[in-house]
Amino acid sequence: MASQEKKRNITWKEMKKQKVLIIWSLVIVVYGVIFCYLPLAGWVMAFQDYKPKDGLFHSAFVGLDKFRQLFSDETFIRVIRNTLGMGVINLVVTFVAAIVFAILLNEVKSNGGKKTVQTISYLPHFLSWIIVTGILHDALSSTGIVNELLLKLHILNQPLNFFAHPKYFWPIVAFANVWKETGWNAIIYLSAITAIDPSLYEAANMDGAGRWARIRYVTLPGIKPTIMILLLMNVGNVLNAGFEIQYLLGNGLVKSVSETIDIYVLKWGISQNDFSIGTAAGIFKSFVSIVLIVIANQIAKKNGEERLF
Numbered sequence: 095m096a097s098q099e100k101k102r103n104i105t106w107k108e109m110k111k112q113k114v115l116i117i118w119s120l121v122i123v124v125y126g127v128i129f130c131y132l133p134l135a136g137w138v139m140a141f142q143d144y145k146p147k148d149g150l151f152h153s154a155f156v157g158l159d160k161f162r163q164l165f166s167d168e169t170f171i172r173v174i175r176n177t178l179g180m181g182v183i184n185l186v187v188t189f190v191a192a193i194v195f196a197i198l199l200n201e202v203k204s205n206g207g208k209k210t211v212q213t214i215s216y217l218p219h220f221l222s223w224i225i226v227t228g229i230l231h232d233a234l235s236s237t238g239i240v241n242e243l244l245l246k247l248h249i250l251n252q253p254l255n256f257f258a259h260p261k262y263f264w265p266i267v268a269f270a271n272v273w274k275e276t277g278w279n280a281i282i283y284l285s286a287i288t289a290i291d292p293s294l295y296e297a298a299n300m301d302g303a304g305r306w307a308r309i310r311y312v313t314l315p316g317i318k319p320t321i322m323i324l325l326l327m328n329v330g331n332v333l334n335a336g337f338e339i340q341y342l343l344g345n346g347l348v349k350s351v352s353e354t355i356d357i358y359v360l361k362w363g364i365s366q367n368d369f370s371i372g373t374a375a376g377i378f379k380s381f382v383s384i385v386l387i388v389i390a391n392q393i394a395k396k397n398g399e400e401r402l403f
Contacts, residue, residue, distance in 0.1 A: 135150075136150070136373065137373060137377055138150055139153070139369050139370050139373040140160055140161070140370055140373040140374040140376075140377050141155060141156065141157060141158070141160070141370075142154060142155055142156060142370055143156050143159075143370060144369050144370045144373075146367075146369075156370075160370045160371055160373075160374040161374050161378070163371065163374075164371065164374055164375060164378065169353075169358070170358060170375070172350065172353070173353050173354060173355055173357070173358045174355065176335075176351055176352065176353055176354055177333050177335045177354040177355045178332065178333065178335075179264060179335075180264055180267055180268075180335040180336065180340070180354065181331070181332035181333055181334065181335035182332060183264055183267075183268045184267070184268055184271050184335060184336070185328055185329070185331075185332055187268045187271070187272050188268075188271050188272055188275055188276065188279060189279075189324075189325065189328060191272045191276045191279075192275075192276050192279035192280045192283060193280075193283055193317075193321065195215065195276050195277070195280045196280040196283035196284045196287060196317075197283075197287070197309055197313055197314075199211060199212060199215075199280065199284065200284060200287045200313070201305065201309075212277065212280075212281075212284070214277070215276065215277025215280070216277030216278040216280075216281065217277070218273055218274045218275075218277065219274060219275060219277065219278035221274065223338035223339050223342060224338075224342065226270055226273075226274055226339070227270075227338075227339060227342040227343055230266065230270060230343065231257075231343075234256040234257065234266070236253035236254075236255060237253070240256075241253040241254060257343065257345060257347070257348065258345075258347045258348070259347075259348070260347070260348045260350055260351040263343070263344075263348045263351045263352055264351065266343065267335075267336065267339055267340065267343070270339055271336075271339075282320065282324070283317055283320065283321075286316070286317040286319075286320040287313060287316065287317055289316075290312065290313065290316035290317075294312045294316070295308055295312055298311065298312050318399075318400075319400040322394060322399045322400040322401070323400050323402065325390070326387065326390050326391055326394060326400075326401065326402050327387075327402070329386050329387060329390040330383045330384070330386055330387035330390075331383070332383070332386060333355060333379045333382055333383055334383075335354050336354060336356075337354060337356035337357060337360075340352050340353070340354050340357060341357055341360075344357075355375055355376075355378075355379050358375055359372040359375050359376060360372075362375075363375065363376075387402070391403060
C-alpha cells in the first residue's frame with residue numbers, strides 16, 4: 095500500500111511539472127474529437143436517401159443502394175482510375191525526389207550554400223495551389239517559356255497546348271507536386287541523416303569507401319527506419335491524389351484524366367445536392383486508405399521492417 099501511494103505521489107508530481115503539456119494535449123484531443131470524430135456521424139447519410147429538409151433522423155433508409163449506384167456509374171470507375179493513377183505517381187516521384195534531394199543536399203560541404211538551397215527549396219510549399227497553377231499556366235502556355243525553349247531547340251515546329259492533351263496531364267501534376275513539396279518533405283530526411291553517428295562515416299573513410307559507397311552503406315541504412323515509416327503513412331494517402339490542382343488545371347479536353355474522387359464528390363455530392371452519393375464516395379475512399387495502410391504495415395512486419403503498429 096505504501097509503495098502504491100508513493101507511486102501515486104510521484105505520478106502527481108510529474109503531472110504538475112508537465113501541466114502545460116497536459117493542457118495542450120487535452121486541447122488537441124478535444125479538437126480531434128470535435129472536428130475528426132463527431133463528423134463521422136454524418137456517414138449515416140451514405141445509407142439513406144438523404145434530404146436536407148428531412149435531416150439525418152427522418153430521411154429514408156436505403157441500405158447499400160448508394161454504393162451500388164456508385165459502382166454502376168462508369169464515371170466513378172474512371173474517377174477511381176484517375177485518382178489511383180495520379181496518387182501512385184505522386185507517391186513514387188515525390189517520395190524518391192525528397193530522399194534523393196536530402197542526400198545530395200547533405201553532401202554539400204558549404205553550410206552557407208546548403209542553407210541557401212534548403213531555404214529556396216521549401217519556399218514553394220507555402221505557395222497556394224492557385225499561385226502554382228498560375229505559374230504552370232504561364233510557363234506551359236503557347237507563348238510560355240517552355241514552348242519558347244522547345245521551339246528554339248527545334249524540338250517542336252509549332253507551339254504545343256499542353257493542357258489540350260490528356261497524355262500530358264498526369265506528368266504535369268506530378269511535376270507540380272515535386273516542385274512544390276520536395277524541399278519541405280526533405281526536411282525530415284535531413285534530420286534523420288544528422289542523427290547518424292559520424293563515427294560510421296569515419297570508419298567508412300578508413301576502409302576506403304568513396305562518396306557513393308558512404309551513401310549506400312551508411313546514409314541509406316541510417317535513414318531506412320524513417321523511410322519505412324513515412325512510406326507506410328504515405329501509402330494510406332494514395333487516394334488523396336489532390337483536388338485543387340486537378341480542379342484548377344482541368345478542362346473539358348482533359349476531363350477524362352483530370353477528375354478525382356474529391357472532384358466527383360464536389361460535382362455530384364454538393365453541386366447536385368446528392369449528399370448521400372458524396373458521403374458514400376468519401377467512405378469508399380477512407381476504407382481503401384485504411385486497407386492499404388494495414389496491408390503495407392503487415393508486409394513491413396513480415397519483412398522485419400519498421401511499422402506503424
